[in-house]
Amino acid sequence: MFISMEQRIFRMARAGGIDTNPTTFMQRANTFASAATQYGTTTMLTRREQTGLNGYVIMPAEAARSKAALALAHTVGAKSEETQLPDDLGDTPVIGTLTFRPSPVLRETQNGIDPSEFPKLLANTMPEGSWVAVSLRKPSNRERKFHTKWHNYRLGNANPQHHSYSPSAIMISVTAGGASQDEVRALLGQFTSGMPGFDLDTDVRFPKTRHSSWLGVPAGLLLAAATIFGLPQIPLDLPGFTAPSLFAIAGFLLVTGLAGLTGRMRSPEVKLRAKLSAAQFPPPPSRRTKPRPPHKEETIKRTINEGGEKKTIDKHIKAFDGDYPFAPDVFLVGPTVVVGMVSPHAGAISGETVSRERATPPAMLQPIGPFIGTNQDGKAHLSAPAMTFSVAVVGRPGSGKSLLTRTLFGWHCLERVAPCGRPGYPGRNNTLIAFESKGDGVAKYQAWGHTMGDRTLVIDVADPNTPGIDLFAVPGTNEEKALFFTNAMIYTFGKDAIGYRSATTLKAVLTAALAVNDELIESIEGRDPAVIRTGMSPMYYAYLLLAGRSDKVGVELAEGIKARAVKLRERGSPDPVIEAGWAAIAFLYDGTTPSKRAGLVEAPFSKIEDLLALEQWWSPSRRKVTWDQIIEGHKSVIINTGTSATGAVLDDSVNHAISSLLMFSLQNALKRLTSGWLEQQRYVTIFADELSLLSGSSPEVIGWIRDQGRSYGIRAILATQRPEQLGPQLRSNFLTYATLISFSQTDVGTAQEIAANLGGHGEWTQEDIQFLEPFHVVIRSEVDQKRQSAFIVKLPNFEANMASYPAAQGYVQAAA
Numbered sequence: 001m002f003i004s005m006e007q008r009i010f011r012m013a014r015a016g017g018i019d020t021n022p023t024t025f026m027q028r029a030n031t032f033a034s035a036a037t038q039y040g041t042t043t044m045l046t047r048r049e050q051t052g053l054n055g056y057v058i059m060p061a062e063a064a065r066s067k068a069a070l071a072l073a074h075t076v077g078a079k080s081e082e083t084q085l086p087d088d089l090g091d092t093p094v095i096g097t098l099t100f101r102p103s104p105v106l107r108e109t110q111n112g113i114d115p116s117e118f119p120k121l122l123a124n125t126m127p128e129g130s131w132v133a134v135s136l137r138k139p140s141n142r143e144r145k146f147h148t149k150w151h152n153y154r155l156g157n158a159n160p161q162h163h164s165y166s167p168s169a170i171m172i173s174v175t176a177g178g179a180s181q182d183e184v185r186a187l188l189g190q191f192t193s194g195m196p197g198f199d200l201d202t203d204v205r206f207p208k209t210r211h212s213s214w215l216g217v218p219a220g221l222l223l224a225a226a227t228i229f230g231l232p233q234i235p236l237d238l239p240g241f242t243a244p245s246l247f248a249i250a251g252f253l254l255v256t257g258l259a260g261l262t263g264r265m266r267s268p269e270v271k272l273r274a275k276l277s278a279a280q281f282p283p284p285p286s287r288r289t290k291p292r293p294p295h296k297e298e299t300i301k302r303t304i305n306e307g308g309e310k311k312t313i314d315k316h317i318k319a320f321d322g323d324y325p326f327a328p329d330v331f332l333v334g335p336t337v338v339v340g341m342v343s344p345h346a347g348a349i350s351g352e353t354v355s356r357e358r359a360t361p362p363a364m365l366q367p368i369g370p371f372i373g374t375n376q377d378g379k380a381h382l383s384a385p386a387m388t389f390s391v392a393v394v395g396r397p398g399s400g401k402s403l404l405t406r407t408l409f410g411w412h413c414l415e416r417v418a419p420c421g422r423p424g425y426p427g428r429n430n431t432l433i434a435f436e437s438k439g440d441g442v443a444k445y446q447a448w449g450h451t452m453g454d455r456t457l458v459i460d461v462a463d464p465n466t467p468g469i470d471l472f473a474v475p476g477t478n479e480e481k482a483l484f485f486t487n488a489m490i491y492t493f494g495k496d497a498i499g500y501r502s503a504t505t506l507k508a509v510l511t512a513a514l515a516v517n518d519e520l521i522e523s524i525e526g527r528d529p530a531v532i533r534t535g536m537s538p539m540y541y542a543y544l545l546l547a548g549r550s551d552k553v554g555v556e557l558a559e560g561i562k563a564r565a566v567k568l569r570e571r572g573s574p575d576p577v578i579e580a581g582w583a584a585i586a587f588l589y590d591g592t593t594p595s596k597r598a599g600l601v602e603a604p605f606s607k608i609e610d611l612l613a614l615e616q617w618w619s620p621s622r623r624k625v626t627w628d629q630i631i632e633g634h635k636s637v638i639i640n641t642g643t644s645a646t647g648a649v650l651d652d653s654v655n656h657a658i659s660s661l662l663m664f665s666l667q668n669a670l671k672r673l674t675s676g677w678l679e680q681q682r683y684v685t686i687f688a689d690e691l692s693l694l695s696g697s698s699p700e701v702i703g704w705i706r707d708q709g710r711s712y713g714i715r716a717i718l719a720t721q722r723p724e725q726l727g728p729q730l731r732s733n734f735l736t737y738a739t740l741i742s743f744s745q746t747d748v749g750t751a752q753e754i755a756a757n758l759g760g761h762g763e764w765t766q767e768d769i770q771f772l773e774p775f776h777v778v779i780r781s782e783v784d785q786k787r788q789s790a791f792i793v794k795l796p797n798f799e800a801n802m803a804s805y806p807a808a809q810g811y812v813q814a815a816a
Contacts, residue, residue: 010069010080012055015343018077028075030168033335035068037138041283047131057343076343090277092177096184103201118340121194144324153294163334173284207269224250287563294322361788370411373793385424389738393719397744410448432636434687439642451802462648473626482510492660494697513541524560537618546605558589627669660696677713683714699730739781744772758790
């Protein structure tokens with residue numbers, strides 16, 4: 001037998017549901033028993049505490065390292081959490097041990113038994129402060145041999161079907177603690193009746209409160225009295241040392257007896273309590289003597305020699321059931337008989353639910369990309385090459401999804417500054433584009449870049465002191481630019497909001513608005529300079545042309561565009577841009593009645609009015625950069641559509657609109673500029689903590705990133721609070737990204753959808769997703785384009801100490 005001084009204690013926390021399929025349950029129970037008994041004695045303990053009914057397993061450190069606790073957790077639908085027992089078991093008022101009691105044959109089958117009923121029975125039986133423990137070890141071959149003979153005879157069957165014949169059968173001893181002997185007897189009686197398939201009669205033995213040496217007191221007194229009064233009566237001539245020797249023996253007996261009475265020699269109870277104080281349960285003992293085998297009743301003929309003559313006589317031999325083959329307080333059972341005792345599925349009394357552990361795929365424990373989190377298996381990583389197939393993150397507000405997104409941004413900054421050069425890693429030629437929807441993460445994104453030694457550019461939509469992005473900076477004429485922006489608006493607001501007629505009007509007024517400049521505005525005679533102003537954006541002039549101030553103002557501006565075109569033409573220097581602008585809006589203003597014009601401009605007007613709330617964004621006075629400059633220059637930019645550093649807040653509808661316009665224009669630039677970048681090992685990585693703001697009204701743009709973006713070198717790390725916000729097609733696209741990371745979900749439908757996506761055959765349940773602990777995530781990913789089994793990790797808070805991040809990721813240092 002192995003003896004280990006070090007032991008570890010795990011609590012079985014409720015996680016999902018227990019698999020009651022008999023075959024699955026037995027296989028998992030056998031796996032646990034094999035691992036748990038490989039290195040010595042393991043003890044399962046169920047205790048009724050103030051917090052409810054809690055199950056524990058206490059095992060040698062070697063058994064814990066062989067994942068015995070994880071195997072038990074999988075068997076009983078739990079997650080194993082390393083802990084220490086909250087109370088001192090040695091202080092329990094009364095402790096009793098289950099023992100075998102000879103009885104007629106009892107039969108108890110395991111067929112149809114629900115393993116989840118055992119903990120429910122204990123929950124209804126155990127008073128607060130009581131506990132039951134089962135210590136188990138591996139049986140020896142000798143014990144199996146004796147048991148087979150005894151049990152076969154007992155059942156009257158040479159080939160019985162019984163759990164104790166399982167190759168994984170275990171030797172157990174059962175101990176219980178409670179407030180009184182009656183309570184312990186009742187508890188152990190209920191315990192044995194609840195063990196599925198247990199068919200032996202039992203009794204309860206309580207450890208002796210005195211050491212057996214106390215018997216030396218009466219024995220010593222009797223011996224002394226016999227020496228004093230009886231020795232002289234003996235007629236024999238005894239040696240002279242007889243009396244002194246007898247007095248010495250009597251004295252020794254008295255001394256040891258007094259030691260036993262006064263507690264100087266520890267009683268079995270004291271020894272047991274001392275062990276329990278350290279959560280050490282004694283192993284199931286072995287039988288000290290060889291058991292006598294059973295035999296049937298029979299009559300045998302014997303030949304005897306009587307008076308010189310041989311006679312044959314009959315000798316009757318009574319039937320004998322045989323000695324119990326083990327120590328009285330030890331039983332041989334199949335693992336399925338007892339493992340259910342620590343199952344945390346006794347209802348509400350089993351306490352809070354968490355998600356049960358799964359083994360981490362070995363490939364994801366290798367340094368193949370960013371170190372993402374830790375679990376019982378070690379440090380888990382995401383595959384850097386697999387991130388070219390995109391990463392989806394799902395988490396409710398406050399779960400940590402934004403922190404995770406920023407941490408992955410930090411890793412990409414680190415790769416830009418100190419590229420490791422491994423295949424599939426993004427390296428230095430990697431444009432970073434982070435969309436921040438709330439505003440409070442901007443400073444943290446900046447801190448990641450600065451700490452890693454990378455330069456970042458902040459584009460704050462609500463802050464005119466930061467650069468803007470010129471969304472009209474696409475190749476082509478003003479008419480082509482207007483068509484592009486009209487399509488961007490359709491993506492943003494939807495085809496139902498912008499139909500064919502509205503789209504035609506928008507394209508026309510945008511073409512004209514792009515032609516307007518300060519010289520043209522100043523040429524309009526009699527204009528109100530407070531209304532038709534110089535230095536405004538195309539969005540403002542489109543607003544005026546859509547009768548945003550009045551039809552009269554719209555007509556005045558349109559006539560000004562026409563007059564300027566005519567004047568320049570008459571001078572012999574026609575301006576094709578202004579000519580095209582007037583041609584675009586002629587159907588609105590050349591001979592069209594105000595009422596007819598109102599019908600054409602009314603619908604598109606509201607959409608331009610929404611965007612005009614961001615005039616400072618569109619204004620020509622704001623410094624601009626283009627997507628082309630950002631992408632081809634491999635810049636790192638943080639685009640904030642949330643609250644700015646100055647405190648300016650965008651309306652939610654405006655936030656959604658500008659985010660969608662930015663995403664549409666970004667995709668356009670990516671399609672134009674990055675074809676073939678994957679082969680050139682150039683990348684663009686997009687980060688967003690709320691995908692629904694970028695997705696507009698249709699799934700095509702975000703879907704393109706997953707379906708075609710990889711060949712363009714696009715890597716997307718996109719997060720959302722609730723997948724149902726995305727619409728069926730985009731949701732399906734999003735949840736099938738190569739890497740899916742989910743925090744806890746409260747919505748049942750979302751939890752079910754994620755669980756189904758993680759693995760088939762019911763391996764993951766909605767409870768697994770709903771009861772993930774804070775800052776824990778479930779990850780389903782790929783390595784070498786091979787799907788890996790999903791697993792759970794705890795996310796380190798790298799953001800609390802960014803300076804240590806390079807070393808944690810295996811980089812020597814970030815560049816200064």
